[in-house]
Amino acid sequence: MIPNPDPAILRASLNAYLEELRDSGLDGFPCDVSQDSSQPPTRAATCGDIQLHQGVTKPSADSADHHETLENIRRNLGDCQRCKLGRTRKNLVFGVGNPNARLVFVGEGPGADEDEKGEPFVGDAGRMLNRIITAMGITREEVYICNVVKCRPPGNRNPEADEIESCSPFLMRQLKSIKPEVIVALGKFAAQTLLETREPISKLRGRFRNFHGIPLMPTYHPSYLLRSGGNSDSFWDVWEDMTQVLQLLKLPVPDKSRKK
Ligand code: URA
Helix, strand or coil, rough: CCCCCCCCHHHHHHHHHHHHHHHHHCCCCCCCCCCCCCCCHHHHHHCCCCCCCCCCCCCCCCHHHCCCCCHHHHHHHCCCHHHHHHHHHCCCCCCCECCCCCEEEEEEEHHHHHHHHHCCCCHHHHHHHHHHHHHHCCCCCCCCCCCCCCCCCHCCCCCHHHHHHHHHHHHHHHHHHHCCEEEEEHHHHHHHHHHEEEEEEEHHHHHHECCCCCEEEECCCHHHHHHHHCCCCHHHHHHHHHHHHHHHCCCCCCCCCCCC
């Protein structure tokens, strides 16, 4: 024990310790700070996030808004081996883009190109997604792009339920960190995971859904568009979905018309 430690040093080392705990995956712990032990502890006291930026003082209204950074979530993932995809991947594909994006695209999982480069949507499906983003009059750098699973399922098979279960909490944390105004779920896996439904994408698309208070537009996956041809009905369905997204964001809708 250091006798009469300097409060500033004490505060700094406590913050460093909490930072370490958070990096190791802990995002809260029970602590009854109520003076009156006959009163039940408040929610903030029992399960609030660790308030690093506020020190360990009582959470203020401002600190209730505190959310963790994408860097911290990436650090928590580390060299992830939480599911069997960790054994076969080359690179974990976390996500790319603007941490303050108003719009987030969520795909299914990395393919071979993404696994190689460690970046989502950089292969053929990525080129199709870029086409959609450019047609919307925005840029890839302005939005954020990530996936339901962060490691490539071998042979591009679909992600399995246990893999989605291990990985999706990190996606939820990314979305909570970014707090976008709109989410676009690309394809069945993203839409069904985020909306916790088994409804097919053909039924889900075309209408905003509610993801924890954030409007979420399910639409077809870019790979599906590639398979169905560049000017197909599904391509124009996606364009109609993106038109609604632009309108919600109060962005101009570039004039494109479906070829009859
Ligand atoms: N398909 C996806 O769903 N995500 C990618 O990152 C690439 C292809």
